[in-house]
Every structure is written in structure tokens, then in C-alpha cells.
Amino acid sequence: MLKTLDALDYRILQILQSEGRIANSDLADRVGLSATPCLRRVKALEQAGVITGYRAELDRQSIGLDLTVLVGVKVDGHRDTNATAIQEAFRTMPEVISCHLVSGEIDFLLQVVVADLARYEQFLLGTLLKLPMVKDIRSSFVIRTVKDNAPLPSRPCERTTPSPGAGRRQEKGLAVRRSPVSVDAAHISLRRLTLPFKGSALQSMPFTFHLAIGR
Template sequence: MPYINLDALDLKILAALQEDGRLTNNELADRVGLSPSPCLRRVRRLERDGFIRAYRAVLNRDSVGLGLTVFVEIKVEKHSRDNAKALQDALSSLPEVVACHMVSGTADFMVEIAVPNLKAYERLLTETLLTLPMIGDIRSNFVLTRVKSEAPLPLGHLKRGPRSGEVVPAADCD
């Protein structure tokens, strides 16, 4: 893996923004020990270089009426690039699908779905998912209690590298 062009201050900025994306630049600068101008330059660089993809509000699912979360395991009927792409496109277009991953194991895709209730999931399943011709099998796993969700990404695997304090994945360091 190539060097990741981050230093300790960049990591502090990323951690602080993951914790609270609404920090003002002055608050962020105070938190990471920089003056506002250099802090803003670093944030802009992190955005430009793709380390920070977006800022958004994380909504309480229950408060907005999406009280049921379902993890759906989907097997593709005939394994082909076209079927996988068609299924990815179909799942990506559904607003109820809040996350979708191609996985290895007994399923081909693991899909996280947020809906108001069981009736809404039944409707999505019967009227949409089961009508997709490339689906061979569907298994639904209903969330009983959300223990941890939407947590910040762990950055502890990065450490100082051999070149001028750059941060690199730990596996790349001697």
C-alpha cells in the first residue's frame, strides 16, 4: 500500500470531525492545537484528497419513523458479471437500502434496509426484491436492538512512517 499523506495533526482533525462534524473551524483548530488558518487549509486538503467525503446529519431512525432495520442476505441466481451489476444497480436505487455490500460466504450481498414496520418490509420484499430475476435466495435478519451503529472509523492502525512523519498503515512500517 502506498504512503498515506497524513500526519498526526491530520489524524486529530479526522477524529474530531468524525466525532462532531458541526465543529466550527475555530473550535476544530482549538481542539487539535492549530490556529484557524492552517487548520482550515488542512481540512480543505483532506476534503480535496478524498479523506473527507461528506458532512451530514445522522438521524434517529425511530424519531423519523424507521423503526425496523433488516439485514438481508441475497444470493444471485446465476453468477455472472451482468447479474451482479444489475442487482447492484437495483439495490442502489431503493431508498430503503441504507447500505449494501458484496460479500463472500453463503450470501453474495448483505443489504441493510430501514423501513417503518414489518408490513412495509413485506411490501418491499414481495413487490420489489422478489421480482428481481437475478435473485436466487433471500434471507431476512431482523434487528431486535441496535447496539452500535454509525460509529467513527478507527484510525489507530495508522502510525508514523519513516518519511518525514507521514502516517502509513501499520502493516507497511518496519
Template sequence: MPYINLDAIDLKILSALQADGRLTNNELADQVGLSPSPCLRRVRRLERDGFIRTYRAVLDRDSVGLGLTVFVEIKVEKHSRDNAKALQEALAALPEVVSCHMVSGTADFIAEIVVTNLKAYERLLTEKLLTLPMIGDIRSNFALTPVKSDAALPLTHLKRGAGGREAAVGDCD
């Protein structure tokens, strides 16, 4: 697994950047106990190795007028690799779909959709989703109150270094 190359400082860097992606390199270096040059080298390595995929602002949905979140369970009409791939591509192309997962259970996919209001969801449902020929069934679940959203990834499982030993602050690449 790729994370075996992470040490305690790498984990501190990842945690700090998840909490605040706008930290300057100097601020980050102070937080993790490094000087700026080694800190920047580590950040660049974490980016290059794919641990850090991108940086972005997390917007408040209500403030930007996207007050309705719908979790949509979708069943594929005829199970085939082509239908599943076509549905994945169609869902990925919709900007209203902010998250989508192929799942096991009663549905084949669960999509998180954000729209302005119920009327906008009705339009998306009738004009886009229900026109897709590979869809057999759709069930909509409307979010009432967000309990936890846009959380940082938990990194506690990465506290062990290579070979199953505890990662220590002195372990460096």
C-alpha cells in the same frame, strides 16, 4: 496508499470531525492545536484528497419512524458479471437500502434495510426485491437491538507516517 501523507494533526482533525461534523473551524483549530488558517487549509486538503467525503446529520431511526432494520442476505440466481452489476444497481436505487456489500460466504450480497414496520418490509420484499429476476434466494435477519451503529471509523492504524515512522505532531505538509 494515500494515507501515508497524513500526520498526527490530520488524524486529530479527522477524529474530531467524525465526532462532531458541525465544529466551526475555530473550534476545530483549538481542538487540534492549530491557528484557524492552517487548520482550514488542512481540512480543505483532506476534502480535496478524498479523506472527507461529505458532511451529514445522523438521524435517530426511531424518531423519524424507521423502527425496523433488516439485514438481508441475497444470493444471485445465475452468477455472472451482468447479473451482479444489475443487482448492485437495483439495490443502490432503493432508498430503504442504507448499506449494501458484496460479500463472500453463503450470500453474495448483504443489504441493510430500514423501513417503518414489518408490513412495509413485506411490501418492499414482495413488490421490489422478489421481482428482480437475478435474485435466487433471500434471507431476512431482523435486528432486535442495535449494539453499535453509525460509529466513527477507527483511525489507530494510521498512526504511522510515511516510511513506517511514527507520525509526530510536528510532521506537516
């Protein structure tokens, strides 16, 4: 069983996340260890399940996957059988590269990658909507990816415990709670948005944008 991670372990993990193919001798030099103790630490991290594997990261556009869609799925009812069945279905879909059970108005958030809008339509109509437990689907098309596949933080953020008086202020001897900010949602619908797709002419797609206005 792996003991509590120390600073050297976190440094090793930070380097391996960005340079998974680094030689053990180079890794040892970077963290200030000799080769044998460094390799021992890496093996311990692997055996403990902290390091779950090594893989190549591919450029999606280079292999023809030009369209990324974030798909919110709402399930009809919340019975355990429905949840289990739909999770198993998502695991078998190669187009779904990540799936999260979330809180809020939807139940699952999927990240789907396909070649183009036509392929997504085939996936939506031929696969997702054929699942009997699906009640509603909301699709958001990714226009540009700003950050993806980033390394995990080298150290977990420490949680701070709020002081007993947090969220209050003293005014004329009275404890006054801070009022929450009310937010109204204004919906702005754009009829069509033109986006360039690799290897094809400009293609138009309908979008609905949601603008949150605080006051």
C-alpha cells in the same frame, strides 16, 4: 495530491467525525494549530477525498423507521451482467441504506429500514423478489442496535507479520502444528418471538436462531 497523513491530520479527522459542525477556530484550538493552517489541512483532506462529505444523522424511530432488517441475497449465477444489474437495482431502492458484496453462502448483504413488518413484507414481495436474478433471500430482524454509525478508528491498525514459527510449538524436538478447532452447527428453531414495536401492540414474528457449538 495529499501527502501522507500525520498525527495532526488524524486528530482533525477524529474530531470532525464526532463534531462535524465544529467551528474552524474551535477545531484549531483542539489540535493546537492557528486557524489558517487548520483550515488549510481540512481543505486538503476534502480535496483529496479523505473527507467525503458532512451530513446530519437522524434517529430512525423518530421518523417512523422502527424496523431494521439485515437481508442476505444470493444471485442466480455469477455473470457480470447479473452482478451489475442487481447492484444498480439496489442503488435505486431507498429502503436499502447499505449494500455489501460479501463472500460465503450469500452474495450481497443489505441493511434495510422500514416502518414495520407489513412494510417489509411489501418491500420483499413487491421489490426484492421481483428481481429476476435473485435466487434466495435470508432475512434477519434486528432486535436491538448495540453500536451504529461509529467513527472510524483515528489511526489504521498496523498489520504485524507473523514469525516463521507462528502456529507451531516444539515438543520433544518435533514441530507440531496446532490442530484447528472443529465446529458443529446446531440449529435451534423458536416458533415465535414476541417483540414490542413503537406505537403498536406487541407483535409476534417467526425467527430461526443458529447456535454454533465448538468441541
